[in-house]
Amino acid sequence: MTGAPIDFYFDFSSPYGYVAAHRIEALGAELGREICWRPILLGVVFKTTGQTPLVSQPLRGPYHVNDLQRTARRLGIPFQLPEGFPLATMAAARAFHWLDGKSSAEAKKLALALLNACFADAVNITAAETVAGIGAKIGLDATEILAAIADPANKEKLRQVTDDAIAKGVFGSPYFIVDGEPFWGNDRIPDLRDWIVSGGW
């Protein structure tokens, strides 16, 4: 790897985060940049920005449901919104940060499994038991995951990552920061690429 990592902020309840999660590692591999996955709680961010979940908004909601469907079709990945969307994702994010402390590669595998369950299979991933069950399917220990989700240290870690994101200006998902430059949105991944390749403009 050459160059600083690309920070990839997302919420497990973010459909554009799901889409980006399927694209960003290929970009990192192409450009020789590590991708640091940083799941956050967008609900906490929204208290700072006064935003509300996109899909619940008049006019903006229906537009984005259509846009997500066509974006997923174009990328060749399945997409549907889960039951009860938007979801509370503390359990998923805590499990991620716990595992990330041991292996970022394993944590990314868990993140993709959770996002795919949510947005390909329309599973509501809010419950700790659901997160543990999805972890078990990829070979993790469900009991360990449940303990990690309940562990105050992982709650605190998630709080810190979210606060740190807000301090860095993160207000949406996905949100990327590379070499100090922020890019918001799945649709800005080509710009992010061009920025790195060209060294900025």
Place this chain on the structure above:
Amino acid sequence: MTGAPIDFYFDFSSPYGYVAAHRIEALGAELGREICWRPILLGVVFKTTGQTPLVSQPLRGPYHVNDLQRTARRLGIPFQLPEGFPLATMAAARAFHWLDGKSSAEAKKLALALLNACFADAVNITAAETVAGIGAKIGLDATEILAAIADPANKEKLRQVTDDAIAKGVFGSPYFIVDGEPFWGNDRIPDLRDWIVSGGW
């Protein structure tokens, strides 16, 4: 021209609308699609969506000021925010719709002159006199423009275009509709192009 027109909704106070106004006619020429410029009042739209002006929002504001600067640099067009931004743009939009009833080519020239005054030269274009003065600089009759801005028929026309936009789902600026498919944002112009070229996906 072949194919249906591309509807181009924007507010004269929208910096991304300004950027898009500098790009969209080239796309129309390339694809053989007429561009129908439809200035609206985004403040009225925001009453429906509950949004607030982007640049005033915590976290989102500073991000977008930076994004606008880098977007303009990349496209090679000047950019600065005018005094008093965001601006009330009834006068500009009424003048446009009045002139559009006589000549869409002339109306587009006026629109570009207004947008350039606002975002290249940082002129606050709210006042009818300012709009008339900018029109005079491109050869229009300032007195006629002032009369048009005060004419209830042009107020009504602007109200209709804005209401029609909301009915079609328009919630931001720039917002494009082609062949029934909506695209929001300057950054989606490449998607809009690909959609037309491919016939959709």
